[in-house]
Amino acid sequence: MTLTTRPVETPAAAPARRTRRADALSPSWLFAAPALLIYAAVVLYPSVVGVLYAFTDWSGVGEDMSFVGLANFRAILGDEQAMGSLGNTLLLTVAILVVQNGVGLLLALGVHAKLKSRALLRVVFFAPVVVSPVMVAFLWKYVYTPDPSAGLNGLLGLDVDWLGDPSVALWSIAGMVVWQYAGYSMVIFLAGLEGIPVELHEAAMIDGASTLQRFRYVTWPLLAPALTINLMLSTIGGLKLFDQVFAATNGGPGYATETLSTVLYKQAFVFGKFGYSTAIALVLALFVAAVSLVQMYYLRSREVAQ
Amino acid sequence: MKSRTFLLEIVMIAVAVAFLFPVYALVTLSLKDPGQISQSPLALPAPPTTANFTEAWSAAALGPSLVNSTVITVVSLVALIGFGSFAAYFLARAATRLGYGLYILFLLGIVLPFQLGMIPLYELVNKLGLIGTHAGMIVFYTGIQLPFTVFLYTGFIRALPREYASAAQIDGASHLVAFTRVVFPLLRPITGTVLILNAVFIWNDFFTPLLYLGGSGFETVPVSVFAFVGQYVSDYGLVFAGLVLGALPIVAVFLVLQKYVIKGFSSGLKG
Numbered sequence: 217m218t219l220t221t222r223p224v225e226t227p228a229a230a231p232a233r234r235t236r237r238a239d240a241l242s243p244s245w246l247f248a249a250p251a252l253l254i255y256a257a258v259v260l261y262p263s264v265v266g267v268l269y270a271f272t273d274w275s276g277v278g279e280d281m282s283f284v285g286l287a288n289f290r291a292i293l294g295d296e297q298a299m300g301s302l303g304n305t306l307l308l309t310v311a312i313l314v315v316q317n318g319v320g321l322l323l324a325l326g327v328h329a330k331l332k333s334r335a336l337l338r339v340v341f342f343a344p345v346v347v348s349p350v351m352v353a354f355l356w357k358y359v360y361t362p363d364p365s366a367g368l369n370g371l372l373g374l375d376v377d378w379l380g381d382p383s384v385a386l387w388s389i390a391g392m393v394v395w396q397y398a399g400y401s402m403v404i405f406l407a408g409l410e411g412i413p414v415e416l417h418e419a420a421m422i423d424g425a426s427t428l429q430r431f432r433y434v435t436w437p438l439l440a441p442a443l444t445i446n447l448m449l450s451t452i453g454g455l456k457l458f459d460q461v462f463a464a465t466n467g468g469p470g471y472a473t474e475t476l477s478t479v480l481y482k483q484a485f486v487f488g489k490f491g492y493s494t495a496i497a498l499v500l501a502l503f504v505a506a507v508s509l510v511q512m513y514y515l516r517s518r519e520v521a522q
Numbered sequence: 523m524k525s526r527t528f529l530l531e532i533v534m535i536a537v538a539v540a541f542l543f544p545v546y547a548l549v550t551l552s553l554k555d556p557g558q559i560s561q562s563p564l565a566l567p568a569p570p571t572t573a574n575f576t577e578a579w580s581a582a583a584l585g586p587s588l589v590n591s592t593v594i595t596v597v598s599l600v601a602l603i604g605f606g607s608f609a610a611y612f613l614a615r616a617a618t619r620l621g622y623g624l625y626i627l628f629l630l631g632i633v634l635p636f637q638l639g640m641i642p643l644y645e646l647v648n649k650l651g652l653i654g655t656h657a658g659m660i661v662f663y664t665g666i667q668l669p670f671t672v673f674l675y676t677g678f679i680r681a682l683p684r685e686y687a688s689a690a691q692i693d694g695a696s697h698l699v700a701f702t703r704v705v706f707p708l709l710r711p712i713t714g715t716v717l718i719l720n721a722v723f724i725w726n727d728f729f730t731p732l733l734y735l736g737g738s739g740f741e742t743v744p745v746s747v748f749a750f751v752g753q754y755v756s757d758y759g760l761v762f763a764g765l766v767l768g769a770l771p772i773v774a775v776f777l778v779l780q781k782y783v784i785k786g787f788s789s790g791l792k793g
Contacts, residue, residue, distance in 0.1 A: 242616045243697040248624055251609035251668055254601075258665020259631045262639025262646065269641060326534045330527060333535060339780050340538045346776040346783075347769045348726035348744045354751050354765055358551070358758055359544050366563035371543060395544070403787045456635050459728050463748065480637055490641050497637040508633050 263501075270495040275488050288495035298496060301467075301474040304386055305500075308475065309454030311390040312397075317446050319394060320401025321439075325431075327402070328409045338406075342399035349396065353463035356392040360464075379465050382472035389473050393460055397453070401446050408442030409435070444515040448508055455504050476500045552762035559758055574763035582750035582764045584743065588771065590735075591742040593656055595724045598663040602671045602720055603713060605664065610675030611701050615684070625676060631669030636730075647734065654738030659731060663724050671716050678712040679705070715786040718779070725772050743768050 270288060274281040292298045323341050327334045344352060360378035361367040369375060378388040412435060420430045458477035461467060467474035467482070476496055484493035551559055553570035579585070613625045643662075644653075652658030686708065690700040728744040735741050741749070747768040754760045776783055 242618070242621070243612045243701065245612055245616070245620060245624075247612035247697070247701070248609040251605040251628075251672065252624065254605060254661065254665045255628065255631060255668045257646070258643065258662055259634065259636075259639060259669070260627075262641075262643035263634055264639075265642035266638040266640070323537075326530065326537070329530055331531045331534060333531060337534055337538055338784055339777070340542065342780075342784055342787075343773065343776065346722050346726075346772050348728060348747075348772075350726075350728040350744050350748055351765050351769050354747075354761065355544050355548050358762070359547060363563070367547065368543075370564050395541070400787070403784055406784075452633070456637075462729075477635075477637060484641060494638070494641060497635065497640065501633075501635050501638045504635055505633050 266494050267498060269491055270498040272491040274491040281491070284491070288492050289499070291492060292496060292499065297471050297474060298476075298479055300471050301476050301479040302499070304471075304473060305455060305457070305475045305477075305503075308386060308390055308393075308457060309451060311387065312393050312454040312457075313447060313450045315390065316394045316398055316450050317401050317443070319398040320446065321405050323398060323402040324405035324409055328406060338403075341402055344396045345400045347396070349459040350463045352392065352396050353460045356388075356395070357464050359392075360388055379473075380469055382469050385465060385469060385472045389457075389461055389464060392464065393454075393457065396460075397450070401450065404442050404446050404449075405439065408439045412438045440515070444511070447515065448511050451507055451511060452504055455500065455507065476503075548762050548765060551758050552766050554759050556757065556759060574759045575767065578750070578760055578764035578767055581754070581760075582746050582768070583741075584746060584764075584767055586739075587741050587743045587746040590656065590740050591725055591771075594659045594663070594742060595721055597656070597660045598667070598724050599717055599720055601660065601664040602667055603716060606668055606671035606716065607675050607706060607709060607713070608701070609668075610672050610679055611705060613672065614676045614679035615687075625672075628669045628672045631666075632673060636666055640733075644733065653734055654740060656740060658734055659742075662730060662734070663720075663727075667720050667723065671720065674712055674716055674719075675709065678709060682708060711786075714782055718783050718786045721775075722772065743771070 271283055271285060272281045273284045273287070327337045327341070331337065357379065359367045361369065362377040362380055363369065364375045368378065376384060379385050416434050416438075417430055420434050425433065456477060457475050458481070461473055461475050461478050462481070465473045467478045476499065480493045480496040480500070483489045483496060547564075550565075550567050551563075552574055553567040553572070555571055555573065558565075558567060609624075609628070613621050613628070615621075647653055647658050647662070650658075652661070682705070686704050687697075687700040690704045691697070695703070725742075726744060727742075728748065731742045731745045732748065735745060747764055750764050751761050754764075
């Protein structure tokens with residue numbers, strides 16, 4: 217919008233005129249100064265120092281600290297718990313990504329239809345999003361009780377130790393995260409669905425397209441922006457997952473549900489290995505950055521192609 | 523067509539009922555005494571008792587925590603809206619390289635996991651004597667949520683015609699007056715979104731207040747509930763009454779504002 221109103225500039229004259237123009241009509245950078253100051257103090261400065269700590273053996277107590285180069289990162293590679301948590305984090309993220317967005321999309325399609333109960337349904341599916349993840353985790357600890365007469369087992373007539381069986385526990389965590397955030401994905405998909413002109417569906421219907429064909433060729437391509445945002449949010453959320461695991465299993469049984477976030481927490485605050493903990497945090501940061509960049513690049517290019 | 527919609531409605535309601543099972547467990551168990559819970563865990567409470575609630579309220583010290591959570595959330599929101607909208611106004615309107623660079627710098631904050639700076643930040647907050655204070659938490663939430671806030675505001679302001687502010691400025695208003703009197707009131711829809719998204723995040727955040735406020739007497743609701751649950755871990759009736767009380771304020775706010783919450787979430791994230 218702003219681009220179209222700007223006059224065409226010759227390359228040579230551009231820099232000078234742009235500066236003058238900025239002086240006259242653009243607000244001063246002082247508008248951004250307070251925000252920048254707080255952001256720098258709370259996020260940028262500590263992150264930069266964090267990167268430095270990742271290359272030290274600091275124990276968290278006193279000034280005693282020496283640079284150890286890549287030793288922390290080599291230690292991560294040889295650390296069964298850290299490597300296991302990396303695998304768990306990736307599995308969890310993929311599971312949450314697929315199921316949460318799949319369920320969210322189905323729910324969105326359901327409550328987008330002209331149902332009498334749709335306003336109420338939206339509230340029901342969205343409500344868990346506003347509750348603290350720690351409290352949801354405590355609630356689900358009971359839902360997942362091993363007692364065959366109570367919780368989910370009692371309801372379904374099963375006898376599963378949802379959080380106590382190492383081969384099940386990770387998927388149980390994913391299930392509770394999906395329960396809490398499926399409504400979040402739903403709302404974003406819903407926004408996308410509401411942005412699709414009705415005329416497109418009518419035209420496709422006149423052309424004889426079936427419901428499935430209309431979804432495939434009209435709805436799905438036009439949902440691309442909503443899908444981008446949903447995939448990015450659930451990926452970043454999955455990679456950083458902490459509260460739910462901390463409250464429900466604390467990484468157990470054994471290391472079955474340990475994630476990068478719980479391991480780095482324990483390394484720092486239980487074992488006092490602050491340097492090592494920050495190295496794990498750096499690995500996490502690089503993962504989040506790499507995955508979101510790739511997703512942004514790939515998904516945005518797909519959007520433009522529509 | 524009609525019967526298909528009806529069938530879909532039945533299916534969706536069935537899904538909603540299944541979806542609500544954990545909530546059913548939460549509410550019914552909070553109304554039962556230990557005997558009822560062990561004998562008939564899934565049945566309706568007969569008769570319901572409110573004893574769990576009165577006990578949980580005092581045992582979890584929820585009164586003071588509610589005050590702490592409210593102060594921290596409200597002041598942080600005011601700071602986020604003020605600082606965030608001002609910064610976004612510059613970022614959206616500045617046709618300079620500085621403006622673009624700063625925008626990218628702010629976006630970086632959405633991707634960076636806070637764990638990376640967790641320990642240095644703790645040291646900094648400690649050095650400033652802000653551990654165990656409301657002020658420390660408010661500065662933290664303002665800083666950590668600014669990137670997302672700035673991102674939402676900048677996108678919205680970019681789509682807003684420049685002419686409103688220019689007109690005011692031709693009439694002699696300064697940038698500051700043009701922004702506060704003309705532009706800021708036009709930002710109301712996105713301000714609603716910023717308010718809601720940040721309120722849910724700040725109110726529910728657990729890890730940072732655990733780290734910064736644990737044992738200070740200034741605990742927020744999730745931290746108090748966490749400590750309370752740890753203490754009464756096996757008494758589900760009592761624990762669930764605590765969870766209900768702890769979640770009630772934010773759920774009540776949501777139910778009152780739900781129309782705007784859902785609209786705000788989607789419009790804010792439409793990008």
